Amino acid sequence: MSIFWGLVFLFMLISLRMFYLQYLDRDWYYAKARNQQQSDIILHARRGEIRDRNGLALATSVARQSVFVDPSQVRDIGMTARALGRILKTDPAHISGIIRRGGTFQWIQRKAPEKAVADIDKLLKKGLLPGVFFQMEGTGRRFYPKGRLAAHLLGATGIDDQGLDGIEAAHEETLGGTPGRVRAAVDKDGWRIPTENAVVQGVKPGKHLVLTLDETIQYIAERELARQVKEFKAKGGICLVMDARTAEILALAIQPDFPADRFAEVDPALRRNRAITDPYEPGSTFKVFLAGAALQAGVQPSTTFSCPGNLVVDGWTIHNANDGLFSGGTETLSDIIAYSFNTGTAAVALSIGRENLGRGLEAFGFGHPTGIGLQGEEPGILSDYHDWAAIETATISFGQGVAVTPLQLVSGMQAVANGGVRLRPRIVKQILDDQERVLQSSVPEELGRPLNPKAAQHLRDILENVCTRGTGKQARVPGYLVAGKTGTAQVVENGVYSSGRYIASFLGFAPARDPRLVVLVKIEEPGTVYWGGVVAAPVFSRVAGQALWRMGVRPTPGLVQKAENE
Structure with missing residues (x-):
C-alpha cells in the first residue's frame, strides 16, 4: 500500500513540474530555445x-579577407600549421597552439595580405588544407592611394577600423559609421542555416570627410621641403601653406616622412604631427608680431629707435646676429625688421612696454591652441606679461623665452595678410553622406582683430621691404611681390641653448599687396649653413610660386623680377 501512495505522490510531482514548465515558465524556456537556435551576425559599416x-x-x-580555422575539421595540425606559417610569415608553433584550442572557430590572421590569401586559396x-576558411571581415583594410602624401596629418586605423591617430582618430565619429546586426538561424553546432535573416539593426555607413588640403600643393610642399632637407643635410623640416583669406590649410608637409599605410611600424617620435605638437623658440620670425604690437600701439614705420651693436638690459647683453649687417646706431621700425636687428627690436x-607687447601677442593667438580640431595640439608657452622683467620683454620680442607651434605662427601671419582679421585655422571643408550629399560645410570663423x-x-x-631690400631677398617669386620675415633660432634642449644647432625659418605671404597664401618653412638643424634667409627662404619662393600658379593667381602688374638665387 505504501508503494502505491509513493507512486501516486511521484506522479503528482511530475505532473506539477510539467504544469510549471508548460504554463508558468513557458516564456523563459521558449526564449532560451530561440536564443540557442539563433545567432546575431554583426554587419560592419x-x-x-x-x-x-x-x-x-x-x-x-x-x-x-581574413583567415580562420575550424579545429574540428583540421586533419593534420602540424602540416596545416607549417603551411600557414610559411605563407603568413608566422611561427608555426603559434598557429598550432591556436588550432589546439579546439571549438569550431579560431582566427589565424585577420585582414591577411592579398598574396597570402591567393597562396592559401591555391592549396x-x-x-590540402581542410578546416581552413576565409571570411570577408568588416570593410577591409584602410588604403592610402597617395602613399606618403600627408601621412602625418591623415594618421591611421587599427585592425578593427578604429582611428588611431591624425584625422582618422580626430574624426572617428564621422568616418566610422554604425555597425548593423542580422539575426540568423543556426544548427546545434552553431553553423548558420540557409534561411531568411531578420535585420535587427541596419548598417549606417561612415561619412566622407573632405579636407581643405589641395593634393597638388601638398605634393609641391613635400617635394620642395624634402629637397632642401637633403641638400642642407638637415634633421627635418616643416612646410605649412594656408589660404590667407579663409585660413584653410592647403598643405602640411613634414620631413622625415613615411608611407601612410605603414604608420604602426614607424617610430612614434617620427610620426608626430610636429606642426601642432612641438612648440619651439621661433627666433626672428617672431619680430613680425612685435612690429604688429608696436604699430597697433601707435608707432609708425618711420619712427626711429636706438639700435646699437650691443644693448645691456637688466645686466644682460643683447647682441645683433653676426650676419654681415650692421646698424648705424639709430634705425626706423621698418629697417629694424627688414635687417632683423635684435637690439633695435x-x-x-x-x-x-610689456603690457602692449603682451596683449598684442595674445591677440595674435599665442599661448593658446588654435582650435583646428586635431588631437595633440599644444598651446605653446607665453608667460603672463604682468610677470615680465625688462629682459624678458626684450628677449620675447625677438623670439626667445617664448615657444610656439608652426601652426600658431601661420595663424598669426594670416591675420597680418588678411587686413588684421584672424580666422580659426581649418582642415575640414565638408562632410558628405554615403550618397555624396553635403551634410555640413565649414565657414570662416573670426577669432579676433589683433591689428x-x-x-x-x-x-x-x-x-615687403624685408624681401626687396632686407634679409628675405631669396624668398622673392618671379612675377610676384612677396612679403615675409626670416628667422634663425638656436635649439633649446633641457632649458639650455645647444651650441651649433639651429632652426632656419621663413614666414611670409604672397602676393604682398593682395595676399592669397601664407607659407611657413622651417628647416630643423641644417648641417651646413643655417641662416633662415639662405636655407628656408628659397623653399618659400618655390612653393609659393608654384602654388600661386596652381590657384590661377595673376602676377603682380608691371613687375619684372627674378628670384634672388636665379
Missing part, C-alpha cells in the same frame, strides 16, 4: 573616405 578639396581620395577602404583548391619692445586695417597695411609694407 564601411568607413568613410578622406578626400582632398577637389574630391581626390587620400584614404579609402579596400576589401580584405585549398587542391584539398628690444628697444621697440621696451618703448611700448586695425591701417596697422595691418603698414606691417605688410614693412614685410
Whole structure:
C-alpha cells in the first residue's frame, strides 16, 4: 500500500513540474530555445573616405579577407600549421597552439595580405588544407592611394577600423559609421542555416570627410621641403601653406616622412604631427608680431629707435646676429625688421612696454591652441606679461623665452595678410553622406582683430621691404611681390641653448599687396649653413610660386623680377 501512495505522490510531482514548465515558465524556456537556435551576425559599416578639396581620395577602404580555422575539421595540425606559417610569415608553433584550442572557430590572421590569401586559396583548391576558411571581415583594410602624401596629418586605423591617430582618430565619429546586426538561424553546432535573416539593426555607413588640403600643393610642399632637407643635410623640416583669406590649410608637409599605410611600424617620435605638437623658440620670425604690437600701439614705420651693436638690459647683453649687417646706431621700425636687428627690436619692445607687447601677442593667438580640431595640439608657452622683467620683454620680442607651434605662427601671419582679421585655422571643408550629399560645410570663423586695417597695411609694407631690400631677398617669386620675415633660432634642449644647432625659418605671404597664401618653412638643424634667409627662404619662393600658379593667381602688374638665387 505504501508503494502505491509513493507512486501516486511521484506522479503528482511530475505532473506539477510539467504544469510549471508548460504554463508558468513557458516564456523563459521558449526564449532560451530561440536564443540557442539563433545567432546575431554583426554587419560592419564601411568607413568613410578622406578626400582632398577637389574630391581626390587620400584614404579609402579596400576589401580584405581574413583567415580562420575550424579545429574540428583540421586533419593534420602540424602540416596545416607549417603551411600557414610559411605563407603568413608566422611561427608555426603559434598557429598550432591556436588550432589546439579546439571549438569550431579560431582566427589565424585577420585582414591577411592579398598574396597570402591567393597562396592559401591555391592549396585549398587542391584539398590540402581542410578546416581552413576565409571570411570577408568588416570593410577591409584602410588604403592610402597617395602613399606618403600627408601621412602625418591623415594618421591611421587599427585592425578593427578604429582611428588611431591624425584625422582618422580626430574624426572617428564621422568616418566610422554604425555597425548593423542580422539575426540568423543556426544548427546545434552553431553553423548558420540557409534561411531568411531578420535585420535587427541596419548598417549606417561612415561619412566622407573632405579636407581643405589641395593634393597638388601638398605634393609641391613635400617635394620642395624634402629637397632642401637633403641638400642642407638637415634633421627635418616643416612646410605649412594656408589660404590667407579663409585660413584653410592647403598643405602640411613634414620631413622625415613615411608611407601612410605603414604608420604602426614607424617610430612614434617620427610620426608626430610636429606642426601642432612641438612648440619651439621661433627666433626672428617672431619680430613680425612685435612690429604688429608696436604699430597697433601707435608707432609708425618711420619712427626711429636706438639700435646699437650691443644693448645691456637688466645686466644682460643683447647682441645683433653676426650676419654681415650692421646698424648705424639709430634705425626706423621698418629697417629694424627688414635687417632683423635684435637690439633695435628690444628697444621697440621696451618703448611700448610689456603690457602692449603682451596683449598684442595674445591677440595674435599665442599661448593658446588654435582650435583646428586635431588631437595633440599644444598651446605653446607665453608667460603672463604682468610677470615680465625688462629682459624678458626684450628677449620675447625677438623670439626667445617664448615657444610656439608652426601652426600658431601661420595663424598669426594670416591675420597680418588678411587686413588684421584672424580666422580659426581649418582642415575640414565638408562632410558628405554615403550618397555624396553635403551634410555640413565649414565657414570662416573670426577669432579676433589683433591689428586695425591701417596697422595691418603698414606691417605688410614693412614685410615687403624685408624681401626687396632686407634679409628675405631669396624668398622673392618671379612675377610676384612677396612679403615675409626670416628667422634663425638656436635649439633649446633641457632649458639650455645647444651650441651649433639651429632652426632656419621663413614666414611670409604672397602676393604682398593682395595676399592669397601664407607659407611657413622651417628647416630643423641644417648641417651646413643655417641662416633662415639662405636655407628656408628659397623653399618659400618655390612653393609659393608654384602654388600661386596652381590657384590661377595673376602676377603682380608691371613687375619684372627674378628670384634672388636665379
